[in-house]
Amino acid sequence: MTMEIIDSHTHWGPSVSMGTEVTTEGLLGQAEQSGVSRIVIFPFPSMALKDEGINGRLLDEANRIKKFIPYYYIPETMKPIPGGNGFYGGKWHWMRGIQDCSSNYQSLEDPKLKEFIEASEKIGLPIVFEEELAFTEAFVKKTKDLRVIIPHLGALGGNPIDFLDIFKARENVYFDTALASSDIVMRFFEKIGHQRILFGSDVPFGAMKRELEKILSLRIGDDKKEWILSKNLKGLIGLR
Numbered sequence: 166m167t168m169e170i171i172d173s174h175t176h177w178g179p180s181v182s183m184g185t186e187v188t189t190e191g192l193l194g195q196a197e198q199s200g201v202s203r204i205v206i207f208p209f210p211s212m213a214l215k216d217e218g219i220n221g222r223l224l225d226e227a228n229r230i231k232k233f234i235p236y237y238y239i240p241e242t243m244k245p246i247p248g249g250n251g252f253y254g255g256k257w258h259w260m261r262g263i264q265d266c267s268s269n270y271q272s273l274e275d276p277k278l279k280e281f282i283e284a285s286e287k288i289g290l291p292i293v294f295e296e297e298l299a300f301t302e303a304f305v306k307k308t309k310d311l312r313v314i315i316p317h318l319g320a321l322g323g324n325p326i327d328f329l330d331i332f333k334a335r336e337n338v339y340f341d342t343a344l345a346s347s348d349i350v351m352r353f354f355e356k357i358g359h360q361r362i363l364f365g366s367d368v369p370f371g372a373m374k375r376e377l378e379k380i381l382s383l384r385i386g387d388d389k390k391e392w393i394l395s396k397n398l399k400g401l402i403g404l405r
């Protein structure tokens with residue numbers, strides 16, 4: 166059986182902190198090698214924090230390369246995803262905190278957050294949301310139905326099993342599998358089923374082919390796997 170495979174988590178463009186770049190050719194090469202037909206791309210945090218213009222350049226590239234699905238990096242001004250110009254989602258990353266390390270809880274008290282959440286609920290696009298567990302929980306409590314995708318099954322913000330316990334009953338909270346172990350993916354699958362888990366590789370931190378093989382080799386029926394590999398994402402972003 167052939168099923169569509171979409172990578173829901175990759176980084177495109179230059180990284181200031183690493184001094185490297187993920188090129189279009191590099192991403193397309195990995196996709197071809199893996200049988201991935203479309204790729205969600207977002208800017209590297211270090212690049213977006215230095216120059217917000219990267220959002221526009223990433224969007225231009227996605228207009229040129231039809232396989233790309235562009236997400237908007239939400240800047241520290243908490244500007245919501247600009248509606249109607251081609252972004253399919255957003256990336257929220259350690260807002261004013263320390264990247265990949267500690268959340269800044271003052272961000273939760275900023276009056277702008279309420280505006281951001283209201284606007285985002287109206288826009289209706291999902292947001293890949295990475296913060297510590299307690300921050301994520303406080304944020305999700307402030308939202309009604311904003312769809313939030315927690316990357317790495319929560320591994321950078323705490324213990325994935327704690328994320329699972331906290332959010333298992335929240336239908337608007339999704340998880341991506343990037344860099345998570347097969348065992349943990351199965352724990353999530355057993356608890357929340359197949360409709361809130363998304364395949365993602367986190368290129369360049371993960372290799373697309375290896376991350377995909379991890380999902381393909383899970384002891385899950387193909388019908389359910391297809392949801393993880395593409396159908397859930399397509400539903401989230403309204404893609405055919």
Ligand SMILES: [Zn+2]
Pocket residue numbers: 174175176367
């Ligand atoms: Zn990432």
